[in-house]
Amino acid sequence: GNDASVLKRLGWLRDTLGPALGAALRVGKGIDLKPLVARGLTMGDEMHQRNLACSSLLLRTLAPDLARTTDDRTALAEMLAFIGSNDQFFLNLAMVLGKAMMDPVHGIEGSSVVTAMSRNGTDFGIRVSGLGDEWFTAPVEMPVGLYFPGFSADDANPDMGDSTIVETIGLGGFAMAAAPAVAGFVGAGVPSSAADFTRTMGEITLTQNPEWTIPALDYQGVPTGIDIRLVVETGIAPTINTGIAHCKPGIGQVGAGVVKAPLACFEQALKALAARLGVK
Structure with a gap:
């Protein structure tokens, strides 16, 4: 099964990163993902095994509102470092985007x-x-x-x-x-x-x-x-x-x-x- 470090990270995602991202997205009125994907395709991403460009574009978009809504500077630094060091971070959003696009079909x-x-x-x-x-x-x-x-x-x-x-x-x-x-x-x-x-x-x-x-x-x-x-x-x-x-x-x-x-x-x-x- 999952070891203690994995369970700790999952708890952090649930209790810290998730709520913080939610607050940042509400302040910024959301992020339009389809144009972001369009840019990523011109920068070398295919959105499954390469998400480097879109993850970077997402972080650039999120960071200002994340900073505005997070009072704890240490927590903010940890969140920015987590997203910035994960080249596949955008895959999570690409999957949600795919589901949102195909369910109406x-x-x-x-x-x-x-x-x-x-x-x-x-x-x-x-x-x-x-x-x-x-x-x-x-x-x-x-x-x-x-x-x-x-x-x-x-x-x-x-x-x-x-x-x-x-x-x-x-x-x-x-x-x-x-x-x-x-x-x-x-x-x-x-x-x-x-x-x-x-x-x-x-x-x-x-x-x-x-x-x-x-x-x-x-x-x-x-x-x-x-x-x-x-x-x-x-x-x-x-x-x-x-x-x-x-x-x-x-x-x-x-x-x-x-x-x-x-x-x-x-x-x-x-x-x-x-x-x-x-x-x-």
Whole structure:
């Protein structure tokens, strides 16, 4: 399980950082995350395994109001240091943004758009807009990537976590062309190969997002709107940039890599949609 230091940090997040961020956000009337993501994409982030730019932009936006609403200077310094030293801090917000964007898309009759993807270390599941609250699941795959010193594939757990919601909105593996440095970090090849991942994801999505563009692709929008019909037709599974967790609790992340969503999830969902629409 989690050791004392982890539990202490969780308590600090709950009792100190969380309330302080809430107070700062209320004073500043909130932060518009979509333009912030747009800037991050032009600065080398893809919002799953690279959040350096967006984390820095967020800190720059938050810091003045955090200072105005925090009387304890020591606590303020600790909070600023925590956010500033965590290159992945923005991933927390990117996940919330993804959920906020996709939930309104859910429940459109006849729609074949994927509105959620998630995995728990055993199964991978998707939800589809036109198929109610049912999850379509299949065994999750093992990530392929690079490991931190002292760890190897023998230490890895099958893929897990809720962060695949960022791929659902066209970020992460779908926006890898914006973050060529990530290709090397996750063991996906040389930086020039990053664009290939984004182009391939364009074959299973309905459109490009004109608000989130990638300079390296002549400002093409990120591929958005995973369509289960296109996934099954092409046999191309969504690519997910992922952290690799240790198979034993309490150790945490031991590497980073790429994993594919199981095609079986999409095949099941397409059969269910066909049955619902009376298509044989």
